[in-house]
Amino acid sequence: MSMPSEERYYSPIDESGKKYYYGVWGNIHYGYVGMAAGFTEDELLDRAGLEQAGSSLIYALQHADPSFLPSRRANVAGLRAWDSAKDQVGIQVGIDLWKQYGLAVRPQDLAEAVRRAHGLTTRPASGFPAEEYR
Numbered sequence: 001m002s003m004p005s006e007e008r009y010y011s012p013i014d015e016s017g018k019k020y021y022y023g024v025w026g027n028i029h030y031g032y033v034g035m036a037a038g039f040t041e042d043e044l045l046d047r048a049g050l051e052q053a054g055s056s057l058i059y060a061l062q063h064a065d066p067s068f069l070p071s072r073r074a075n076v077a078g079l080r081a082w083d084s085a086k087d088q089v090g091i092q093v094g095i096d097l098w099k100q101y102g103l104a105v106r107p108q109d110l111a112e113a114v115r116r117a118h119g120l121t122t123r124p125a126s127g128f129p130a131e132e133y134r
Contacts, residue, residue, distance in 0.1 A: 009021055009022045009023075010022070010122075010123050012125060013111050013114060014111065014115070017124055017125040018122050018123075018124065018125070019122060019124070019125055020114065020120060020121070021122065023087070023121060024090045024120050024121055024122075025090075026090075027048075027087050027089075027090025027091045027094065028090050028091070028093045028094040028097070028110070028113075029094060030044065030048065030090075030091055030094060031044055031090070031092060031093065031094025031095040031096075031097075031098070032094035032095070032097050032098045032105070033094070034094070034095075035094070035095050035098035036102075036103075041095050044091060044095065045078075045080040045083075045091060045092070046078045046079035046080050047079070048087060048088065048091055049078070049079040049080040049081060049082035049083035050079045050082065051083075052070065052082050052083040052084070052087070053079075053082035054070075056068055056069060056070040056071075056082075057069065057070055073085065085119060086119055086120060089117055089118070089119040089120055090117075090120055096113065097109065097110065
């Protein structure tokens, strides 16, 4: 039995019925490793927005599709306004893990931080209503 193409990008961390998009882990990694490397919280959050604006612009131009042009989130200051709120949540999880645990972070600390975070890109496991996890 094969998975629908989008389903392969999501995976669970426990039996809660919630699956996390693969990009969540990349954003957490970016925040955690960025802090370990000596970048500030503001540098990490703002540079992620700058990268997203550039990536979106290039994609829109390559595919001649203006729907992919970068868009700025209202009421968000700085370059981070160009990044998605969900990506910023993931980056913040990584930043917070570094601040709280440094090099002593454990797998269970990561799992708990992800469970507590609101706004990550998720989807329900089969049998759960989608609205519950958005």
